[in-house]
Amino acid sequence: MDFELTDEQKVWKETIIKFSRQELAYDIAAVEKSGEFPWDAWRKCAEMQILAMPFAEEYGGCGVDFLTTVHSLNSLGYACKDAGLVHALTTQILCGLQIALFGNEALKLRYLPSLCRGEKVFAQAITEPGSGSDALSMRTKAEKQGEAFILNGSKTFITNGPMADVVIVFAVTAPEKKTLGGISCLVVEDGMEGFSKGKPLEKMGLTTLQNGELFFDNCEVSCDRLLGKEGQGAIIFNESMEWERSLLPAVHLGTMERILEISVKYAKERSAFGKAIGNYQAVANKISRMKMNIELGKGILYRCASLKGRNKRAPLDASICKLFISESLKQACLDAVQIHGGYGFMCEYEIERDLRDSIASTIYSGTSELQHNIIARFMGL
Amino acid sequence: MPTREKIRQFIMNELVADGSGSELSDTVLLIDSGVIDSLGIMSLLGFLEENFSIQISGEDLVPDNFATISTISDFVAQKSL
Known part of the structure; x- marks a missing residue:
């Protein structure tokens, strides 16, 4: 499989990164304290047609292929620090996929346009x-x-x-x-x-x-x-998990890329005992592990998204993808906090929020333990 | 090997929990008897798509199509037309 980015994918990625830095750079700590949902950001994302990406144009979608959608969410996870907002957007897209894949024409016409426009929350x-x-x-x-x-x-x-x-x-x-x-x-x-x-x-x-x-x-x-x-619910559940276990890891991988950048920058700038801390193997190894996991994660994510985009079955790939990337994200966040020392533990540096957010990624959409069970079943155990 | 036997062999080898050698007749209710569960159906679908060059999605994904070896075999034959 060739995963070289297409021109369309490059445009989407660059556009979403620019958009996120301009429009989604709000004070997340203040929103967290308020207990409110960032509606303004939600509406902006809807206007950017992020919610509409993978859906057919006749239902108000952009008609973008699934791999491109995954690349775009990856960019959103990278450039938008509000993981709660990104998770809400991803859930909306997943609900739309369920309706698009299994709904009758009446349900599609009734719900997909308002889902794509973000007017209704799913x-x-x-x-x-x-x-x-x-x-x-x-x-x-x-x-x-x-x-x-x-x-x-x-x-x-x-x-x-x-x-x-x-x-x-x-x-x-x-x-x-x-x-x-x-x-x-x-x-x-x-x-x-x-x-x-x-x-x-x-x-x-x-x-x-x-x-x-x-x-x-x-x-x-x-x-x-x-x-x-009637009676198709368990199969719909299984099917939708395959899509979900590509969408969410795409976001997580983007977050890991941001964490890596922050960690490399800090490791170069921060000195201890007369040299940059990145020169110490104990620090460098943590960073090299982040890079390694990002590259390995890209491989399984793109494979999984490519299979789903061609309507192929990918339950094993999806479980491996979800398990590997969510656990890698959690480890990357722990390492980033450690690399930053006391600053990493402070709210001001925002890494502690990424760490708190990352814990959930190993729980929702099937815990890491469940993913191991699924993988083992496919191995005939 | 005939389609029906290929399917039977896969289910016997991969989905029967204890791997016991007891025969599965064409009409044993695979879902109701617990031979095919929610994880097992994913393996079965992958096997059918790969081995019989068919694509199974949307309305085809109903439990009735996978109730017995006989219904699975009929379903594969219909999809292969």
Whole structure:
């Protein structure tokens, strides 16, 4: 596979880096303290058509291929320091991909244009208080009654949940069946009777991102809001994880590239015992490991995104990609804090925020432990 | 080797949890009996696409198509037309 950047990819990357530095360079600490979502930045990103990139033009999208979308998110992760905002944008794109891949024409026409314009905020609701990595052991039920499903249960930690206008809800529709045929996806809108949203939950990182609980109490959802077919939920979940495990690592890899740049600069400028600290192997080795992991990460990310862009299956590649890049990011952030010493521990240098944000990357979209399990299964274990 | 036997062999070797040699008939309910679970279906789809040069997406990705060796075999035949 040849991963030389095309002219189009170069333009997108350069444009997004320039845009981020000009328009997204706000005081993140102040937004974190306010507890508010950075709506102004969200709208600017929507105007930049970041949310519209991979979707067909007839639904308001840009019709850009998936690998180019991944390159662009990589640039956003590099140039935008607000990982919470970038995660919210990525979640929106992922919800759009689910609708584009599995929704009927009516659902696509109804939701994709407003998703692309960022006018409506989308979330996907899978995780529950009693089921995280074992997502398909969910208990939220959707019982079919006539032409509607009656939805009961609750979801938690849902990204974009507290501010969501539209939620793709995964629920059990056939409890007697094994998970593979017993789960379905329903599209629920804010304002529907029986649907309510909790307040944003406080977190150690990704502070500007809004995560929260969603509650369904006899919420009536008409059958025309079924995404895909009845019983297709587990397969939609599997499929969407492959896309998600390319999109999120693209962002993480961009963040790693920024961390590397900051660390190299500091290691050259900071002196100790008469020479730049980068001359000491203990420091240089940390930096060389960052560089090595970035280059290795690019290989698996581009391969994965290229496969998905050609509608090929990539569950193993996606798990390796997610596991390797998220763990590498966490290690890079830890090393960057160490290289910067006391300054790294101070909020002013902003590396501590990257470290706090990076912890979540090894948890969401399937923990590192789950990725190991998936990889092992593909090895026949 | 006929399609049906190729599929059977893959499931026996890769998806039967304990690797036991007991035969799988054409009509054993693979999902309901737990032979194919949510991770197993990913392996199976990859195997089918690679070995029979077919692409499986969208509406084809329904559990009914993968319920038994017989339905999988019929599905592959239909996709190969």
